[in-house]
Structure formats: C-alpha cells, structure tokens
Amino acid sequence: MIEGTLVNLRAPEMGDLERNTRWINDREVTRFLSVRYELSSAAEEGWLRELASKPMSYERPFFAIATKDDVHIGNVNLFAVVPEDRKCELGIMIGEKAYWSQGYGTDALRTIVRFAFEEMNLNRVQLHVFAYNDRAFAAYRKAGFVEEGRRRQAHYADGAYHDAIVMSVLRDEWQP
Amino acid sequence: MIEGTLVNLRAPETGDLERNTRWYNDRDVTRFLSVRYEISSTEKGWLRDLPSKPMSYDEVFFAIDTKDGVHIGNVNLSGVVPEDRACTLGITIGEKAYWSRGYGTDAVRTVLRFAFDEMNLNRVQLGVLAYNHRAYAAYKRAGFVEEVRQRQARYAHGAYHDSIVMSVLREEWQP
Amino acid sequence: MIEGKLVNLRAREMTDVDRMYRWINDREVTRYLNMRYAISYLAEEAWVRASVEAPMGYERPGFAIETKHGQHIGTINFHLVTPEDRATSLGIMIGEQSHWSRGYGTDAMLTFMRFGFEEMNLNRIELTVDAANARARACYRKCGLTDEARLRQHRFAGGAYGDTVLMGILRSEWRRKSTETEGTR
Numbered sequence A: 001m002i003e004g005t006l007v008n009l010r011a012p013e014m015g016d017l018e019r020n021t022r023w024i025n026d027r028e029v030t031r032f033l034s035v036r037y038e039l040s041s042a043a044e045e046g047w048l049r050e051l052a053s054k055p056m057s058y059e060r061p062f063f064a065i066a067t068k069d070d071v072h073i074g075n076v077n078l079f080a081v082v083p084e085d086r087k088c089e090l091g092i093m094i095g096e097k098a099y100w101s102q103g104y105g106t107d108a109l110r111t112i113v114r115f116a117f118e119e120m121n122l123n124r125v126q127l128h129v130f131a132y133n134d135r136a137f138a139a140y141r142k143a144g145f146v147e148e149g150r151r152r153q154a155h156y157a158d159g160a161y162h163d164a165i166v167m168s169v170l171r172d173e174w175q176p
Numbered sequence B: 001m002i003e004g005t006l007v008n009l010r011a012p013e014t015g016d017l018e019r020n021t022r023w024y025n026d027r028d029v030t031r032f033l034s035v036r037y038e039i040s041s042t043e044k045g046w047l048r049d050l051p052s053k054p055m056s057y058d059e060v061f062f063a064i065d066t067k068d069g070v071h072i073g074n075v076n077l078s079g080v081v082p083e084d085r086a087c088t089l090g091i092t093i094g095e096k097a098y099w100s101r102g103y104g105t106d107a108v109r110t111v112l113r114f115a116f117d118e119m120n121l122n123r124v125q126l127g128v129l130a131y132n133h134r135a136y137a138a139y140k141r142a143g144f145v146e147e148v149r150q151r152q153a154r155y156a157h158g159a160y161h162d163s164i165v166m167s168v169l170r171e172e173w174q175p
Numbered sequence C: 001m002i003e004g005k006l007v008n009l010r011a012r013e014m015t016d017v018d019r020m021y022r023w024i025n026d027r028e029v030t031r032y033l034n035m036r037y038a039i040s041y042l043a044e045e046a047w048v049r050a051s052v053e054a055p056m057g058y059e060r061p062g063f064a065i066e067t068k069h070g071q072h073i074g075t076i077n078f079h080l081v082t083p084e085d086r087a088t089s090l091g092i093m094i095g096e097q098s099h100w101s102r103g104y105g106t107d108a109m110l111t112f113m114r115f116g117f118e119e120m121n122l123n124r125i126e127l128t129v130d131a132a133n134a135r136a137r138a139c140y141r142k143c144g145l146t147d148e149a150r151l152r153q154h155r156f157a158g159g160a161y162g163d164t165v166l167m168g169i170l171r172s173e174w175r176r177k178s179t180e181t182e183g184t185r
Helices: A013-025 A041-053 A102-120 A135-142 B014-024 B048-050 B103-117 B132-141 C014-024 C043-055 C106-120 C134-141 C171-181
Strands: A008-010 A063-067 A070-081 A087-094 A125-128 A146-157 A158-170 B007-010 B060-066 B071-081 B085-093 B123-129 B145-156 B159-169 C007-009 C062-067 C072-084 C088-094 C125-130 C144-159 C161-169
Touching: A008 A102, A013 A070, A041 B159, A063 A102, A070 A102, A070 C161, A087 A102, A087 B132, A102 A125, A102 B145, A102 B159, A102 C088, A125 B145, A135 A158, A135 B071, A146 B123, A146 B159, B007 B103, B014 B048, B014 B071, B060 B085, B071 B103, B085 C106, B103 B123, B103 B132, B123 B132, B123 B145, B132 B159, B145 C007, C007 C106, C014 C043, C014 C072, C072 C106, C088 C106, C106 C125, C106 C134, C106 C171, C125 C144, C134 C161, C161 C171
Parallel strands: A087 A125, B085 B123, C088 C125
Antiparallel strands: A008 A063, A063 A070, A070 A087, A125 A158, A146 A158, A146 B145, B007 B060, B060 B071, B071 B085, B123 B159, B145 B159, C007 C062, C062 C072, C072 C088, C125 C161, C144 C161
C-alpha cells in the first residue's frame, strides 16, 4: 500500500468489480476519459481479473484509490512506461462523484507522482486532459503539472471536436 | 499506387526486407527515429511482417519509390482512431542520397492527401525530435503546425531531448 | 550498426551459428566462462534462433562483435536489465583466439558500455569474472570497472574451488572517464 495524505493506493481486487463497472458506465464520469462505449460486467470482469491476477510491474502499475477509511473511490495508473526515456503517461479516474472537488484526486496524483519519481526512478510523467475538463486541469496544476501544448481537435465527443492538453512534470522541477 | 509529384507510394513487398533491414540498422538514419537497438535480418518483428499484413484503416504502411521505381524509404499512418478521425504519421527516408532533395516533403504531402481525401480523417499528427531540424522544416513546408513541446521526452546520445508534436487539420490543409 | 574504433556491434544472424558453435565448444575460449558441458549444434542453433527472432529490446540486448573488415569475432550482451534500478550485468566472449590481446575486447566493451549509458540510459553496469582470468580483469579495469566484491569459492572447476570477482562501473564514473580520455567517440 502506498500512503498519501487523504488516500492510499492499493492493488486492484476482484471485490472492486461492481464499483468499477458502475463507474465505467457512468457518462458523467467517462465524459472526461477516452471511454466511449458501454462495458458489460462480463467484459469488465475479464479486464479486472487480468489486472488483479498479474503481479504489478514497471510496465503498467495500476492502483485502486481508497480513502483512509478504506472506501474505494477511483483508480490511477501509469502506462506507456519507456525505461530508456524514463517516462510514462498517467491516467486517473475518481469514480465516486461524491468525492469530487475535495482534494482526493489531487492527493492521489501527488502520491503516484512521488511513486513514479522515488520508487520507479522515472524522469518524466505526462498526461492528457480534455480542454473542457477544468476541474482536472486545476488539480493537475496543483499537483505540479505544467502545460506543454494542445493537440488540436484531438478528441471527438458530444458532437464536436475538442483539444487535448498535454501536461507533464519533470523530476528536476518536482517538489514532493 | 498513390502518385505524388516526385514519389509514388506503394504497398511493402518481401523484396524490401533487405533494404529496410539495412536502413533501420544505420544509425545516421535511426538517430532521428524511435529505433534504439539493432535488427537482425531474421527477426520476427514488424519489418518481416510488413508485406503479409493487408493494408487497412488501422495499418497504413507505404513504401516510397521515386518515379523511376527506386525504393528510398517508408511512410505510415498509425494509431488511427476512427471516432476522433485522427492518426499519427511516421516517415523514414532510408537512402541518404535522397535527403534534402524534396522527396520526403513530397511523400508527406502525398500521404496527407490520402489521409484527408481517401481515409476521411480530420487530424494528422506526428512527433519530431527537437534536434531534427531538417525534418522539422520539411513538415512545416508540408503544412504541419507545432503544438506541443514534450520536455525531456527522449533519451538518446547521452542526453534528454525534447520531442515536438506537430499536426495538420483538415480545415487548414491545402493540397 | 554500432560503430567502435576497432569493432562494430551488429544484430546476430543465423549465419553466426557455425562460428558460435565452434567457440562455445572450445575449452580455451570457455575456460573462464560459465560453461561446463559440451553444447550440440542443434542447441546452439536454437539459442541463436531464439535470440534473433525476438526483436532486440531493453531486457536483453545482445550483439555480434565484428571487426571493421566484417569478420565476426565474438558476442556481447546485457542480462536482466532492471528499469527501476537502471542496472544490468554484462557478458562478453571473444571467440576468435587470434583476436585476443589486440584491443578488440576492450573496444567492444567500451562501445557497448557507451550504448548502455548513452542510448539505454543505464546507471550501473556490472559483471563477474573468474579471479584467475588476468587478461579479462585487466581489460575490464582499462574500461573503467572497479572491483566491488570477491565471491569466495564461488565456482568449482578443474578439481578446485575458485573465487569470482564482481566488478562494476557507474554512469558518473563513465562520464568522468569519457571526458578525461578521448574514449571511443
């Protein structure tokens, strides 16, 4: 378990299935993600089982986010890890809407970024955020991410094209 | 065959393998690409599989020939997302004698036209290493706009380098 | 192709099998390596095939060593590169005895280490060497590796126990060494 201030990061478990399935089919949650379609619980179970049965490793560390009272509120993961470049991409979802805008997301971000730099020995953590996702953009800034540019019309959703903002934090500028 | 002004784009063939293997093991060429290691001629990897994969929306890979039929490089579109109508372009001119003579720029223009007019895409992006000035200039000439500078995104030759994301959108593209 | 001063490093090919089979069964070549048994042609061919068919990558990069005239003289590789530690273990064999003690091994080492530090972004390269292998230890020292540990009675061969020496070099030491000497740039 990786300890943050408001949250802990732990390995995904099969007991997370019902929650994950509910979140991934909640369009208020997924409109900020690159999920488009509906996911059956069977498909979600297959995905979770694969995740939960393989040892977590450098290639794709995937964590469940739990409050200090052990309430599972979302997931956060690093992917596209390139060892030679010591870089990765980050994705996060706070599925429980009741926990939005209370600092949990920011704390999960800070915690995994610290893990990326101090345990995985990475140099760069990057992420994408859709231009209309103001709440997340603010949280990423608070967690130390810097905007590097916008990929124009990179994402089609809700009847229109939207920009995807690329943000990153480098080891040499990161403050724990 | 997709016809450009200086080049034609055609499907990869088994006869290309030897040339491709030579190019992707030439560090003068690969220092601008994401290739790091050496490729054996018997490697069961992407080079060998090229001619057997039918070209399709998800896998667009062209060999670049001069009008005289000389194979000088390859160009491809990858990561095509149909809902976003977006893709990523990659190009290699493996024959160094054909650098800085307009062949690369013409290949890029030709594949862009294909992407917009045949595949009905809306956005073509690419990544270029900050020290690859020749390619950067060619991409600008072909209509690409700089969007993102990914800091320290690539480690090579003993140092971190920035990687630049460029793109061209259908609405601004001029054939 | 990775270019050194005396050697080039290239991907292995199936046409290397005959030579590698000859080297791996030459007791003078393998005297200080971790080889006790005889290796059949089929086994060696299978090993080379497995190594050439899988795309070379971070975990296990391995190269054939060639002279500048294209003569295949040996093999060099990293085992078990761990990305978090940015550390790996190196193995090298110069199979052609005619090319011993002429700088080829040293140049192959320096060229490969430069690739490890400057293209793979490693922080530490280590290797183990038989304590009695004076020629190799001298070569490794010339390449900047230092003794870190002596593993006592680590290996049994020729009727007796012998020690193994663990040597290592760090990125910071490589950098210092590269700026001091001309190196293989």
